[in-house]
Amino acid sequence: RMQGLLLFAWHCTRALPTPLLLLLYSWLLSARAGGCPLPCDCGQDNSSVSCARRGLANVPVSLPTQTASLDLSGNAIAGIRQSDFSQLPQLVELDLEDNLLSSVEPGTFALLPRLRALQLGGNCLTVLCPDSLQGLNLTSLSITSCNLSSVPYPALGHLVYLQRLDLSYNPIRALGGEQFHPLPRLQDLPLPGQPGEARPG
Numbered sequence: 474r475m476q477g478l479l480l481f482a483w484h485c486t487r488a489l490p491t492p493l494l495l496l497l498y499s500w501l502l503s504a505r506a507g508g509c510p511l512p513c514d515c516g517q518d519n520s521s522v523s524c525a526r527r528g529l530a531n532v533p534v535s536l537p538t539q540t541a542s543l544d545l546s547g548n549a550i551a552g553i554r555q556s557d558f559s560q561l562p563q564l565v566e567l568d569l570e571d572n573l574l575s576s577v578e579p580g581t582f583a584l585l586p587r588l589r590a591l592q593l594g595g596n597c598l599t600v601l602c603p604d605s606l607q608g609l610n611l612t613s614l615s616i617t618s619c620n621l622s623s624v625p626y627p628a629l630g631h632l633v634y635l636q637r638l639d640l641s642y643n644p645i646r647a648l649g650g651e652q653f654h655p656l657p658r659l660q661d662l663p664l665p666g667q668p669g670e671a672r673p674g
């Protein structure tokens with residue numbers, strides 16, 4: 474039935490402008506009542522959900538509330554909002570690598586108290602505003618290949634449990650070691666790659 478619906482949608486919407494089409498398809502794909510949202514793979518018990526490389530323009534709606542690990546990498550997601558994650562109180566790991574995010578609004582992750590690992594690499598985040606990571610208690614954060622020109626200390630200061638911070642492949646020139654004092658548990662800070670250098674792999 475879903476295939477029929479999609480085929481129908483394809484035939485009847487070809488004339489629409491592409492952004493509208495993408496929206497319509499992502500809505501159709503995520504609107505399957507109950508169960509795992511169609512473009513995703515929710516595994517055996519819904520705890521590890523992969524929606525990687527599915528051409529998504531938005532975070533799918535009605536993800537399982539048990540989701541502990543969510544992979545949204547390699548899509549075309551250009552914006553995220555607090556409501557995208559409001560049904561996921563169990564989330565521990567969130568991978569948003571290689572999308573089209575250009576900013577992270579304050580409070581986006583504020584409803585994710587259990588989140589420990591966040592990957593934002595490969596987006597167009599030229600800056601990370603001070604309140605972007607508000608409400609989070611991360612142990613691992615990756616913001617590689619994001620065109621950051623400085624270490625976003627004001628956004629990181631409250632992450633006192635942070636152990637791993639990866640800022641490689643950003644055009645960062647100075648680290649400013651003094652400023653790591655508010656991050657007492659930091660163990661590992663890979664050296665940033667050179668500006669313009671390609672990321673391996």
Ligand SMILES: *[C@@H]1O[C@H](CO)[C@@H](O)[C@H](O)[C@H]1NC(C)=O
Nearest residue numbers: 507508509518519536537538
């Ligand atoms: C997985 O999540 C879906 C959607 O929330 C739900 O309908 C389904 O019963 C869940 N399956 C398991 C095994 O918990």
Ligand SMILES: *[C@@H]1O[C@H](CO)[C@@H](O)[C@H](O)[C@H]1NC(C)=O
Nearest residue numbers: 586587589609610611612634
């Ligand atoms: C923050 O995370 C650390 C590491 O998982 C944990 O030990 C600590 O209790 C958490 N703090 C809060 C307020 O949740």
Ligand SMILES: *[C@@H]1O[C@H](CO)[C@@H](O)[C@H](O)[C@H]1NC(C)=O
Nearest residue numbers: 597598599600619620621622
């Ligand atoms: C990278 O950031 C600089 C400013 O820091 C900006 O001028 C440039 O356009 C950005 N490049 C991309 C690809 O976003």
